[in-house]
Amino acid sequence: MSDKPAPSFLPDGWTGGAPDSDAFHTMAEAALATLPEVFRPHIQGVVIAIEEFADEATLASLDIEHPYDLTGLYEGRPLTERSIDQSGGMPDRVTLYRIPILVEWIEGRERLDWLIRHVLIHEIGxxxxxxxDDMHALEDMA
Known part of the structure:
Protein backbone atom coordinates (compact mmCIF):
# COMPACT_ATOMS: atom_id res chain seq x y z
CA MET A 1 0.00 0.00 0.00
CA SER A 2 1.09 3.53 -0.68
CA ASP A 3 1.92 5.84 2.18
CA LYS A 4 1.22 8.94 0.07
CA PRO A 5 -1.57 11.24 1.28
CA ALA A 6 -5.01 11.07 -0.27
CA PRO A 7 -5.56 13.49 -3.14
CA SER A 8 -7.64 16.54 -2.39
CA PHE A 9 -10.15 15.71 -5.13
CA LEU A 10 -11.79 12.40 -5.99
CA PRO A 11 -14.84 11.87 -8.19
CA ASP A 12 -18.21 12.38 -6.50
CA GLY A 13 -19.65 9.11 -5.38
CA TRP A 14 -16.43 7.13 -5.81
CA THR A 15 -16.48 4.36 -3.21
CA GLY A 16 -13.05 2.85 -3.80
CA GLY A 17 -14.27 0.16 -6.18
CA ALA A 18 -13.42 -0.04 -9.87
CA PRO A 19 -14.40 3.34 -11.33
CA ASP A 20 -16.15 3.75 -14.65
CA SER A 21 -14.57 5.70 -17.51
CA ASP A 22 -15.94 9.05 -16.31
CA ALA A 23 -14.53 8.62 -12.80
CA PHE A 24 -11.25 7.41 -14.32
CA HIS A 25 -11.07 10.57 -16.43
CA THR A 26 -11.75 12.71 -13.36
CA MET A 27 -8.87 11.03 -11.51
CA ALA A 28 -6.60 11.60 -14.54
CA GLU A 29 -7.49 15.29 -14.58
CA ALA A 30 -6.81 15.52 -10.84
CA ALA A 31 -3.41 13.92 -11.48
CA LEU A 32 -2.67 16.48 -14.21
CA ALA A 33 -3.40 19.23 -11.72
CA THR A 34 -0.51 17.95 -9.55
CA LEU A 35 2.08 18.69 -12.23
CA PRO A 36 4.41 21.58 -11.45
CA GLU A 37 3.10 24.90 -12.76
CA VAL A 38 6.00 25.25 -15.20
CA PHE A 39 4.70 22.31 -17.27
CA ARG A 40 1.03 23.30 -17.48
CA PRO A 41 1.19 25.75 -20.41
CA HIS A 42 2.88 23.07 -22.49
CA ILE A 43 0.15 20.47 -22.00
CA GLN A 44 -2.85 22.73 -22.64
CA GLY A 45 -3.85 21.06 -25.91
CA VAL A 46 -3.11 17.46 -24.93
CA VAL A 47 -6.26 15.33 -25.07
CA ILE A 48 -6.73 12.75 -22.30
CA ALA A 49 -8.77 9.73 -23.41
CA ILE A 50 -9.92 6.66 -21.51
CA GLU A 51 -10.41 3.39 -23.36
CA GLU A 52 -11.02 -0.11 -22.06
CA PHE A 53 -8.12 -1.72 -24.00
CA ALA A 54 -5.79 -0.85 -26.86
CA ASP A 55 -7.06 -2.12 -30.21
CA GLU A 56 -5.32 -4.86 -32.19
CA ALA A 57 -3.68 -2.41 -34.62
CA THR A 58 -2.17 -0.38 -31.77
CA LEU A 59 -0.87 -3.48 -30.02
CA ALA A 60 0.62 -4.81 -33.27
CA SER A 61 2.31 -1.47 -34.05
CA LEU A 62 4.00 -1.59 -30.63
CA ASP A 63 4.82 -5.30 -30.89
CA ILE A 64 2.74 -6.01 -27.78
CA GLU A 65 1.06 -9.39 -27.73
CA HIS A 66 -1.41 -9.06 -24.88
CA PRO A 67 -3.79 -6.10 -24.33
CA TYR A 68 -3.21 -6.23 -20.56
CA ASP A 69 0.43 -5.24 -21.15
CA LEU A 70 -0.36 -1.68 -22.30
CA THR A 71 -1.64 0.74 -19.68
CA GLY A 72 -1.10 4.02 -21.51
CA LEU A 73 -0.07 5.52 -24.83
CA TYR A 74 1.14 8.92 -26.01
CA GLU A 75 0.33 9.81 -29.60
CA GLY A 76 1.78 12.96 -31.06
CA ARG A 77 5.01 14.73 -31.81
CA PRO A 78 7.16 15.39 -28.73
CA LEU A 79 7.94 19.06 -28.09
CA THR A 80 11.64 18.32 -28.68
CA GLU A 81 10.88 17.27 -32.28
CA ARG A 82 8.69 20.21 -33.31
CA SER A 83 9.59 23.19 -35.42
CA ILE A 84 8.03 26.62 -35.62
CA ASP A 85 6.68 26.05 -39.14
CA GLN A 86 4.51 23.05 -38.18
CA SER A 87 0.81 23.62 -37.77
CA GLY A 88 -2.56 22.08 -38.50
CA GLY A 89 -1.88 18.63 -37.07
CA MET A 90 -4.07 16.61 -34.79
CA PRO A 91 -3.75 17.41 -31.07
CA ASP A 92 -1.42 15.28 -28.98
CA ARG A 93 -3.27 12.54 -27.15
CA VAL A 94 -2.67 10.43 -24.06
CA THR A 95 -4.83 7.34 -23.79
CA LEU A 96 -5.17 5.50 -20.50
CA TYR A 97 -6.34 1.90 -20.83
CA ARG A 98 -8.76 1.35 -17.99
CA ILE A 99 -8.88 -2.45 -17.72
CA PRO A 100 -5.08 -3.03 -17.76
CA ILE A 101 -4.65 -0.28 -15.16
CA LEU A 102 -7.37 -1.84 -13.00
CA VAL A 103 -5.69 -5.25 -13.25
CA GLU A 104 -2.35 -3.72 -12.24
CA TRP A 105 -4.14 -1.97 -9.37
CA ILE A 106 -5.63 -5.23 -8.12
CA GLU A 107 -2.41 -7.20 -8.51
CA GLY A 108 -0.07 -4.52 -7.17
CA ARG A 109 -2.19 -3.25 -4.29
CA GLU A 110 -1.15 0.32 -5.07
CA ARG A 111 -3.66 3.12 -4.62
CA LEU A 112 -5.60 3.52 -7.86
CA ASP A 113 -5.32 7.31 -7.98
CA TRP A 114 -1.53 7.06 -7.69
CA LEU A 115 -1.33 4.34 -10.33
CA ILE A 116 -3.35 6.49 -12.75
CA ARG A 117 -1.07 9.39 -11.89
CA HIS A 118 2.02 7.28 -12.56
CA VAL A 119 0.82 6.11 -15.99
CA LEU A 120 -0.39 9.58 -16.96
CA ILE A 121 2.86 11.31 -15.96
CA HIS A 122 4.87 8.69 -17.84
CA GLU A 123 2.86 9.33 -21.02
CA ILE A 124 2.98 13.13 -20.57
CA GLY A 125 6.74 12.70 -20.28
CA ASP A 133 14.88 8.74 -15.86
CA ASP A 134 13.51 12.22 -16.57
CA MET A 135 9.98 10.91 -16.15
CA HIS A 136 10.78 9.39 -12.76
CA ALA A 137 12.20 12.76 -11.65
CA LEU A 138 9.06 14.54 -12.92
CA GLU A 139 6.85 12.13 -11.03
CA ASP A 140 8.86 12.75 -7.86
CA MET A 141 8.34 16.51 -8.33
CA ALA A 142 4.54 16.25 -8.81
Missing amino acids: HHFGFSD
Whole structure:
Protein backbone atom coordinates (compact mmCIF):
# COMPACT_ATOMS: atom_id res chain seq x y z
CA MET A 1 0.00 0.00 0.00
CA SER A 2 1.09 3.53 -0.68
CA ASP A 3 1.92 5.84 2.18
CA LYS A 4 1.22 8.94 0.07
CA PRO A 5 -1.57 11.24 1.28
CA ALA A 6 -5.01 11.07 -0.27
CA PRO A 7 -5.56 13.49 -3.14
CA SER A 8 -7.64 16.54 -2.39
CA PHE A 9 -10.15 15.71 -5.13
CA LEU A 10 -11.79 12.40 -5.99
CA PRO A 11 -14.84 11.87 -8.19
CA ASP A 12 -18.21 12.38 -6.50
CA GLY A 13 -19.65 9.11 -5.38
CA TRP A 14 -16.43 7.13 -5.81
CA THR A 15 -16.48 4.36 -3.21
CA GLY A 16 -13.05 2.85 -3.80
CA GLY A 17 -14.27 0.16 -6.18
CA ALA A 18 -13.42 -0.04 -9.87
CA PRO A 19 -14.40 3.34 -11.33
CA ASP A 20 -16.15 3.75 -14.65
CA SER A 21 -14.57 5.70 -17.51
CA ASP A 22 -15.94 9.05 -16.31
CA ALA A 23 -14.53 8.62 -12.80
CA PHE A 24 -11.25 7.41 -14.32
CA HIS A 25 -11.07 10.57 -16.43
CA THR A 26 -11.75 12.71 -13.36
CA MET A 27 -8.87 11.03 -11.51
CA ALA A 28 -6.60 11.60 -14.54
CA GLU A 29 -7.49 15.29 -14.58
CA ALA A 30 -6.81 15.52 -10.84
CA ALA A 31 -3.41 13.92 -11.48
CA LEU A 32 -2.67 16.48 -14.21
CA ALA A 33 -3.40 19.23 -11.72
CA THR A 34 -0.51 17.95 -9.55
CA LEU A 35 2.08 18.69 -12.23
CA PRO A 36 4.41 21.58 -11.45
CA GLU A 37 3.10 24.90 -12.76
CA VAL A 38 6.00 25.25 -15.20
CA PHE A 39 4.70 22.31 -17.27
CA ARG A 40 1.03 23.30 -17.48
CA PRO A 41 1.19 25.75 -20.41
CA HIS A 42 2.88 23.07 -22.49
CA ILE A 43 0.15 20.47 -22.00
CA GLN A 44 -2.85 22.73 -22.64
CA GLY A 45 -3.85 21.06 -25.91
CA VAL A 46 -3.11 17.46 -24.93
CA VAL A 47 -6.26 15.33 -25.07
CA ILE A 48 -6.73 12.75 -22.30
CA ALA A 49 -8.77 9.73 -23.41
CA ILE A 50 -9.92 6.66 -21.51
CA GLU A 51 -10.41 3.39 -23.36
CA GLU A 52 -11.02 -0.11 -22.06
CA PHE A 53 -8.12 -1.72 -24.00
CA ALA A 54 -5.79 -0.85 -26.86
CA ASP A 55 -7.06 -2.12 -30.21
CA GLU A 56 -5.32 -4.86 -32.19
CA ALA A 57 -3.68 -2.41 -34.62
CA THR A 58 -2.17 -0.38 -31.77
CA LEU A 59 -0.87 -3.48 -30.02
CA ALA A 60 0.62 -4.81 -33.27
CA SER A 61 2.31 -1.47 -34.05
CA LEU A 62 4.00 -1.59 -30.63
CA ASP A 63 4.82 -5.30 -30.89
CA ILE A 64 2.74 -6.01 -27.78
CA GLU A 65 1.06 -9.39 -27.73
CA HIS A 66 -1.41 -9.06 -24.88
CA PRO A 67 -3.79 -6.10 -24.33
CA TYR A 68 -3.21 -6.23 -20.56
CA ASP A 69 0.43 -5.24 -21.15
CA LEU A 70 -0.36 -1.68 -22.30
CA THR A 71 -1.64 0.74 -19.68
CA GLY A 72 -1.10 4.02 -21.51
CA LEU A 73 -0.07 5.52 -24.83
CA TYR A 74 1.14 8.92 -26.01
CA GLU A 75 0.33 9.81 -29.60
CA GLY A 76 1.78 12.96 -31.06
CA ARG A 77 5.01 14.73 -31.81
CA PRO A 78 7.16 15.39 -28.73
CA LEU A 79 7.94 19.06 -28.09
CA THR A 80 11.64 18.32 -28.68
CA GLU A 81 10.88 17.27 -32.28
CA ARG A 82 8.69 20.21 -33.31
CA SER A 83 9.59 23.19 -35.42
CA ILE A 84 8.03 26.62 -35.62
CA ASP A 85 6.68 26.05 -39.14
CA GLN A 86 4.51 23.05 -38.18
CA SER A 87 0.81 23.62 -37.77
CA GLY A 88 -2.56 22.08 -38.50
CA GLY A 89 -1.88 18.63 -37.07
CA MET A 90 -4.07 16.61 -34.79
CA PRO A 91 -3.75 17.41 -31.07
CA ASP A 92 -1.42 15.28 -28.98
CA ARG A 93 -3.27 12.54 -27.15
CA VAL A 94 -2.67 10.43 -24.06
CA THR A 95 -4.83 7.34 -23.79
CA LEU A 96 -5.17 5.50 -20.50
CA TYR A 97 -6.34 1.90 -20.83
CA ARG A 98 -8.76 1.35 -17.99
CA ILE A 99 -8.88 -2.45 -17.72
CA PRO A 100 -5.08 -3.03 -17.76
CA ILE A 101 -4.65 -0.28 -15.16
CA LEU A 102 -7.37 -1.84 -13.00
CA VAL A 103 -5.69 -5.25 -13.25
CA GLU A 104 -2.35 -3.72 -12.24
CA TRP A 105 -4.14 -1.97 -9.37
CA ILE A 106 -5.63 -5.23 -8.12
CA GLU A 107 -2.41 -7.20 -8.51
CA GLY A 108 -0.07 -4.52 -7.17
CA ARG A 109 -2.19 -3.25 -4.29
CA GLU A 110 -1.15 0.32 -5.07
CA ARG A 111 -3.66 3.12 -4.62
CA LEU A 112 -5.60 3.52 -7.86
CA ASP A 113 -5.32 7.31 -7.98
CA TRP A 114 -1.53 7.06 -7.69
CA LEU A 115 -1.33 4.34 -10.33
CA ILE A 116 -3.35 6.49 -12.75
CA ARG A 117 -1.07 9.39 -11.89
CA HIS A 118 2.02 7.28 -12.56
CA VAL A 119 0.82 6.11 -15.99
CA LEU A 120 -0.39 9.58 -16.96
CA ILE A 121 2.86 11.31 -15.96
CA HIS A 122 4.87 8.69 -17.84
CA GLU A 123 2.86 9.33 -21.02
CA ILE A 124 2.98 13.13 -20.57
CA GLY A 125 6.74 12.70 -20.28
CA HIS A 126 6.79 11.40 -23.85
CA HIS A 127 5.08 14.65 -24.91
CA PHE A 128 8.08 16.52 -23.52
CA GLY A 129 10.55 14.08 -25.10
CA PHE A 130 11.77 12.94 -21.67
CA SER A 131 13.75 9.79 -21.01
CA ASP A 132 12.48 7.26 -18.47
CA ASP A 133 14.88 8.74 -15.86
CA ASP A 134 13.51 12.22 -16.57
CA MET A 135 9.98 10.91 -16.15
CA HIS A 136 10.78 9.39 -12.76
CA ALA A 137 12.20 12.76 -11.65
CA LEU A 138 9.06 14.54 -12.92
CA GLU A 139 6.85 12.13 -11.03
CA ASP A 140 8.86 12.75 -7.86
CA MET A 141 8.34 16.51 -8.33
CA ALA A 142 4.54 16.25 -8.81
